[in-house]
Amino acid sequence: MVNSEVYLTDVTGRDGFQMEKSWIETDDKLLILKGIIDAGIKRIEATSFVSPKAIPQLKDAKDIIKDLKNEELTLVALVPNMKGAEYALESGVDEINVVLSISETHNKKNVNHTVSESLEQVYSIRKLINSTKTTLNISLGTTFGCPFEGKYNVSKVSSVIEQLLENGIDKITLADTTGMANPNKVSYYMKTLRQKYPRAQFSLHLHNTRGMGLVNLLAGYNAGVRHFDASLGGIGGCPFAPGATGNVCLEDIVHMFMEMGVPLEHPINLLKLINTSNDMEKILGYKLPGQVMKAGSAGEVIKN
Template identity: 40%
Template sequence: MNWPEKVTIKEVGPRDGLQNEKAIIPTQRKIDWIDQLSETGLTYIEATSFVNPKWIPQLGDALEVGKGIKRNPTITYAALVPNRRGLESALEASMDEISVFMSASETHNLKNINKSISDTFPVLKEVIDTATGIRKPVRGYVSTVFGCPYEGSIDIEQIFRVCDQLFEYGINELSLGDTIGVASPRQVEEFLEQAVKRYDKSLLALHFHDTRGMALANVLKSLDYGITTFDSALGGLGGCPYAPGASGNVATDDLVHMLHNMGIVTGIDAEKLIKSASMMQSCLEKPLPSHQMAIYNAQ
């Protein structure tokens, strides 16, 4: 197989990983965790989300977290924002990159954002225009690319319509999400067969959840299509509040283990990663679901 020499892993644990945790984690513990993650060799950390605290109480301290973390100059610290107000707070926190989000599924978009897809576009355009106007890079997330908990399979042309619009607005990268973890390698293959012909593959990232234990297999298939950027959450943390039954993201520690054993460079120190996972595991007072942490906990 013509696998890449290097893969970029984007750590989304502090945002996507923690947003589904019911027990509110103290702000300082979040800051300490991000600071520890900053010493693992990661080059990208999605630190928080500037959404209304009523939606996701866990991330209600976004401004304090953004201002409190120690910035490693080799790392991009990103934040998810839903609208202009969220962007203003993200800029106040000096976030390096702005992420906008929407769904390819009309129903999921309504439940997640409380807007139709067509009504979401102008809101995101304002965020993207404002951010790019001050030279802040913007990343786009599209959820439910491989299946929706309410609508099932989403027509690929509908997915591409959403992606096309975000690229037209000026995003720098697009993260394609398997929000409920239903994708199989064959489905990933069928999707990427068309996607890499339509878009520059260097601008695409894949965001797999491991609900059915297929995330690493789907990463492997994505590598075959030249995808070299993947989102993951340390320890397999995560889930989606608006996708019932969705379990955590593909685990950063499991992903690093697989890639390193394939001879693919990530730049990440696996031992430091496990120590960082152990820190959050202690904070949550429960075992993290990744395979690497199961091995660690058994020792």
């Protein structure tokens, strides 16, 4: 019997904030992240240890991790290279998430390496953390296609996954970085990859670039995926992807699964998520793309 329980990772602190051009005060970031945690989310990709020149918004990574460190949380930090991994390890994160793209062109723009060079970095990082309690996850960007290289077959993704598995890495996130996926493609990819690599733990990191984020996520769930990334209010995107828009919205996902009767790993207070999303909207100063924060839960009864 396939486990129906859903595991959510909030990526507001990293993927969400990295696209914001105006500086968000560290205290405001922490206010938002603690609101998400208080609502019941226990796994947070809180920041990224990346060059401040590349992404100035995340220059307070060390302070964010230090303030959030808690035994009840799994704190994740994304890193692009060995130097970032060293900083993340020093800060005491629970998991390091290394990003590389399936697309050579996007990988070069995003982390300034070829795919082969990024894989070598991954293997070096694995050796670095081998004797620690820190776990390793690999995020494969542009899994479902790339605006620079177009659409490609699942075999292109398989070749990278096989190299990771051969090197003892089995936690893998498949990212639709620029919204190239559709429900049929997600379903086919995930059924194919889960059957081919049963020992891999696959997660989906989906963007709502063309308005298909939530239906793509549901297609992934129906294909057996149980681990998903999301950001509060649906904010975020890749700075090095043309036309990038936000992630699938955290509270919209929670609401959908609750309405469907699908169990979540931890009890989540939807109202607290909505309130935190509204607080974040005021801090950021613009209307967020999330839907449930505007309409409320479908289970609410409006009194005349």
